[in-house]
Amino acid sequence: MKENHPVPATPLLEINGVDKSFGPVQVLHDVGLSVYPGEVTALVGDNGAGKSTLVKCVSGIYTIDSGSVTFDGNQVAIHTPRDAAALGIEVVYQDLALCDNLDIVQNMFLGREKVRGLVLDEPTMEQMAGDTLASLSVRTVKSLRQLVASLSGGQRQTVAIAKAVLWNSRVVILDEPTAALGVAQTAQVLELVRRLADNGLGVVLISHNMNDVFAVSDRVAALYLGRTAAQVKTSDVTHSQIVELITSGRSGNLGLPPEKPSDLNGGVIDLTPGGVQ
Amino acid sequence: MKENHPVPATPLLEINGVDKSFGPVQVLHDVGLSVYPGEVTALVGDNGAGKSTLVKCVSGIYTIDSGSVTFDGNQVAIHTPRDAAALGIEVVYQDLALCDNLDIVQNMFLGREKVRGLVLDEPTMEQMAGDTLASLSVRTVKSLRQLVASLSGGQRQTVAIAKAVLWNSRVVILDEPTAALGVAQTAQVLELVRRLADNGLGVVLISHNMNDVFAVSDRVAALYLGRTAAQVKTSDVTHSQIVELITSGRSGNLGLPPEKPSDLNGGVIDLTPGGVQ
């Protein structure tokens, strides 16, 4: 599936030196990430490494404490999700964020409803939603007018994905999009991810599944305890190297310098007996 | 990891002919499932097949419309989660159901707090929680007193799992427990699942990941559109047979009889162009 593009010179989205604290807890330390058009960048890291936090910083849900975000060569300030959407950044969040009191179609078009004059154009929306869901192998939805509150875990996830890919965006970020999906649906989503990149979009895929990462990604960026451990071409690394980067932040000459625990996260509890330190 | 037990004659938990409707929509049709002590039973099925609904019926969150649940040879009526807990059935739900306003320790001991006289015994609980989390490879929690609202997706999942295995139960049901987990944590959880079964518990594992299913399960039960497609020994089937059971409800001589669409789910929309019918 993967094709070889000539790597474009400038990244579409570039994040540099981002710090982010929640109260006394610093979660991101000087994190960087580059997303190139036409490529799938896999963002990997252990649970709690800070992947979702980074995504939320980029999409305007959290404000960053320091650091810069460059889009298309221009430094940008993203304060709200509207700003991100205006730039063409579309995100599938891990905590899906659907409105339980609305139905599938209403959720998919939320914030970008189709109208005819003043009136909502329900038929058009219903049609477009049906088409998109069908392309994602959704087969068990009872009705497009079902409330999302009553959907199964996987169905909810599909709605969230479908919602993000409905639009003409330039960067699509997917935070563990296949976590709850069945076999067929997972395959469809991975194919979709690849197709988006092939259409020239910048795609960021967060996943804990190394098979998926190696199947579709062009680059891998690894986070370790809130720091960028490495960003490399997928073809340059092996499966076990990535796993090492994820679990210890280093792998051979890749990764962070040897650690001094007191420098890392101020208050990390090392729960594994005999772990850090 | 898997060991060969002599299969016990009677299942620990047996579900027979369960129907469940939500208003006009029937989600489970005449579903059966047997859980044997000392075994891991994998419950598989496509998104929206009814796995989570079945689990919730067993754990007393939903009341079943008809059918019977037999525990340890006796027919039982499970009306509330308390009833299920009293029988020794412990569940990790897909929609984790943690109290966001409580911290990790408080969530883990919710409903079964340790007390000394009238007063909560916080030190004991903190200690036990720490030990359990450590055994699940949790390394990035800032403090055991962190509110679960501020945990990452994987950290929340770990807390939910840890909560369920803290107790001396007889049946443990895990609904997609590894969906959000990192590589190391996933391995730990699978090992834990096997260990629970080896200790004589009945374990039900719901997963979309066939590798995991084959790695730890003794039996596989497949649901297709709310019906039991098959319940077989894992060693008797192949990877592709299971996938076929999941996606079409049949595989060779296994599975449901050829379908009549009007018989299945009253109002299923077939969204894949040219699908059912």
Add this chain to the structure above:
Amino acid sequence: GDSSGDDSGSGSGTSGAGKVGVILPDTKSSARWATADLTYLKEAFAAAGVEADIQNAQGDKTAFQTIADGMISAGVKVLMIVNLDSGTGKAVLDKARKAGIATIDYDRLTLSGNADYYVSFDNVKVGELQGQGLVDCLAEKKYTKPVVAELNGSPTDNNATLFAQGYDSVLDPKYTDGTYLKGPNQDVPDWDNTQAGTIFEQMLTSNKEIKGVLAANDGLGNAAIGVLRKNKLNGQVPVTGQDATVQGLQNILAGDQCMTVYKAIKKEADAASQLAIALAKEQKPTTATGTTKDPESGKDIPSVLLTPVSITKANVKDVIADNYVTKEELCKAEFAKLCADAGIS
């Protein structure tokens, strides 16, 4: 309107007199407290050069006590209260007495309160005037066996009970001897005019024969008149009132209301402020010539008692003459002619 207590009480006023604290009850039972009493008392104290802090408890007993606490701690020499109920009134008076403060019951007697003085209109008398007024108006209409509806004041207001006592003493004999038929009789919570409208509308719906309405004050009267007007019955069904408000007087001029009761509040206020001023100057008051017997404790309280006046179309001009209501307010627009007809110039 504002009180004159603009610098904190150090105890001594400009003329060497102590400060006076006045607590008025509410603004809902009657408009007088916020308008008439406040103005007259303020004027009287200002004229005498006595510092006064005048506040309104807004019908809230807790607030009433809180205000009293504040005045006592601000060091007033005289405390004049219009109690919301005897219980809180007594609590306040007791506290004041313990602090060595002279006390005056204004308008309402605090049972067992043992205030030093009492100044009031007779509220039962007010009710009697209302009852008599209605009797007169019904006689004028020459209805036989008219059905009379009663729209009482707030069930939580003790004065409403006193008014009812007064008018029932006039009406009950008429019911018993069959001259009048007893119609619906309901209380209006909080003296709420909107609710009064609904309550009266329902009275009229359930008993279409209502020929007279005993409304406890002008606001309630106006609510009843509104419903009557909708049914084009205004003017044919006499309605009573109280307080001589602009609204009530206009309704009287228009012929929709039969009477109101005018309490020369200025006289009451002047009498009370004279007492207070004397006490503040540590003189013995000479105006309290009468006495009132506290029905609970049986004690005689030195009193100044004033008489209320019944107002009909014929003597509306008296209210103007008293400057209680100005001609400009009353004789606006379409009322100019009616005023002239009533002899108001």
Add this chain to the structure above:
Amino acid sequence: MTTQTTTTAGGVTVVKPTLAGHLHDYWGRVRGGDLGSLPAVLGLVVLSLIFGVARETFFSPLNFANLFTQGAQVIFIAMGLIFVLLLGEIDLSAGFASGVCGAVMAILLTNHGVAWYVAIPVALLTGVVIGLALGVLIAKVGIPSFVVTLAAFLGFQGLLLVLLGGGINISIRDEFVISLNNNNIPVLWSWILAIGSVAGYAFLQFSRIRARAARGLVTDPLGVVALRIGGLAVLVLATTAVLTQERAVNPAINSLKGVPIVVPIIAAFLIFWTFVLGRTTYGRHVYAVGGNQEAARRAGIPVDRIRISVFAIGSFMAAIGGIMAVSRASSVDPNTGGSNILLYSVGAAVIGGTSLFGGKGKVINAVIGGAVIAVIDNGMGLMGFSSGQKFIFTGLILLVAASVDALARRRAAGAGTR
């Protein structure tokens, strides 16, 4: 049961809708606990029967007409509150805001001799400004709405006293304003309006079917549409028939017939706001913010602006309620909008089926719930109880009406949708 399937736009196969299928689905939903306003309507019927048996005048046309004018203020305030409640917020100041707006109108009319077509817009504008101010404090400064509107509740109570010069009543004489909540539409026009509205509804239904059919989408079966139109027609025409009866206390003196003017005003606002909530982007966003504020924010919805706007709508509708109250009392006093008006209004919305936690509710809830409140108030007025008994019975009846609802919905618990 065998179901026929049909194909709709995009090649999607769905069950073919039939009349029987619709009824079956509805019954399934009802059994499953999704009852809409059915229980409130049931409660209304039960209450009416009780009062009707206890006092025969309850069912007289006069009393029926009174119901509308008596309930108008609460219904208008509740309509506005629906928007606020949809966001999971509360507006404790709505009652006194209606009083303030009513007082503004009365003062302009009476003290300044301004014409109604100036006074009413100014009062409405006052409402909008109040709402905007509340909304900004809540959305931008971030104070909880309970506290802001509690402060406003106190503030407006004071403002009303100050506006009314410390507690006097102001009477209004303007014929137009008084007519709003007192007079009736002539009988002929009553019928024209009634028939026109039914015809309009039928036209909308059929044109919707035509439009969907033209796009190849699934359409409701004709039987269902006919049932809907028929139901509405019966309701509207029966109401009109009753209200066009002579109902004067003394017909010799004064004829009283026709639909009260306030009825079409309520209907107009009901239709307008239902349209806004159901068919416009704005309405969709209100539901979204109420359902999951974070999801709405992530979808790029300007959450703060939506929040401010619902308070503006709330206070605007409160202003209309205030105008109606002043019209009915033909005067304004410091208690206009006070007493139980606020609690009754919120109660009307909640009894009608609106959730206090946001995301769930319709404008019709305000009307149905308001009707329940008005019926209780009206019926209690006919019973001739003492105040104490009246309060107790009102509470009890409210409880009974709500229990009908709650018990009907209890099946929902079994369906796991509690």
Add this chain to the structure above:
Amino acid sequence: MTTQTTTTAGGVTVVKPTLAGHLHDYWGRVRGGDLGSLPAVLGLVVLSLIFGVARETFFSPLNFANLFTQGAQVIFIAMGLIFVLLLGEIDLSAGFASGVCGAVMAILLTNHGVAWYVAIPVALLTGVVIGLALGVLIAKVGIPSFVVTLAAFLGFQGLLLVLLGGGINISIRDEFVISLNNNNIPVLWSWILAIGSVAGYAFLQFSRIRARAARGLVTDPLGVVALRIGGLAVLVLATTAVLTQERAVNPAINSLKGVPIVVPIIAAFLIFWTFVLGRTTYGRHVYAVGGNQEAARRAGIPVDRIRISVFAIGSFMAAIGGIMAVSRASSVDPNTGGSNILLYSVGAAVIGGTSLFGGKGKVINAVIGGAVIAVIDNGMGLMGFSSGQKFIFTGLILLVAASVDALARRRAAGAGTR
């Protein structure tokens, strides 16, 4: 910054707590928007300064002592409401429930000549029964608490009227009851209680440290503990010092000094309920049900029973509030517990930092919020405004106090914890 680590039970490595670290963390939390009751306390200080500057009597010992007796009813009702609010429910009837319970006591005392030690328990029992009834209707029948308690609000208002025979006042003469919210503790005993409570707190703190240290768990550094104890000591002793001043207006007639009796009563309930919420299984379950009812249900918590119990606690505390109100007024009338008492009580809880959406709140919030309300009420009383102005200013000041809170918490938005 280099942090030292230490090992605690189970071999878990954690950061070693130090005084500096604690302060740093606290500052971090404050910057991050986790302010606890700091803003409310700040608001209290600001308000006191304003009133103190405007009216010097505000700071007199007499006025200070008045504050407690004036605020008692609201504080007690608010304490009970905290439990109800923690579940995301509301109790609109708490005000009148307090009135009813007060009336029950007064009737027993005055009309039936019963002794206080019978009358008070009966009144408290009445409160519990009321709460249980409300709770059952809400939890078992499933009617929303807003509707049930609105009905109860009306019902109790009526019941109060009926109990009081249609509107009369009942005075009480019982010295004990009157003393509750009017009299003071002798000066000697005031000091004994004050010093005893500080010593008790210190003892608890140290024994906790010893117990944890004995189990090898992390303990708070001594500096932090000393700061806490010292802070409490300053507060308690300073208050006692002021309250033991002679504060009679005319000491020759009557001496007035000592801590008002109501102060230790408030303190006792504060400590008791704080213990229940923070250190018992029951309290934990209340938070769990408030935070996520479904999660609590799945954890096997008897959600319905918890729900019923909080209403019982709410009405029980309302009964105490009612007794205090009757004590202070030495009488009961149909408006006891009416007026703004309810809104003030809910307002006190919310201003103190309790969420209306459940799961977040502490009993101390009721005391701090109640103090804010009492200070506003007390200060406004000293200012000598007209009623209209007073309402307006009360509203404005409430708003200002809440803005301090909201603006301080706005930083939380930046930290994404909005």
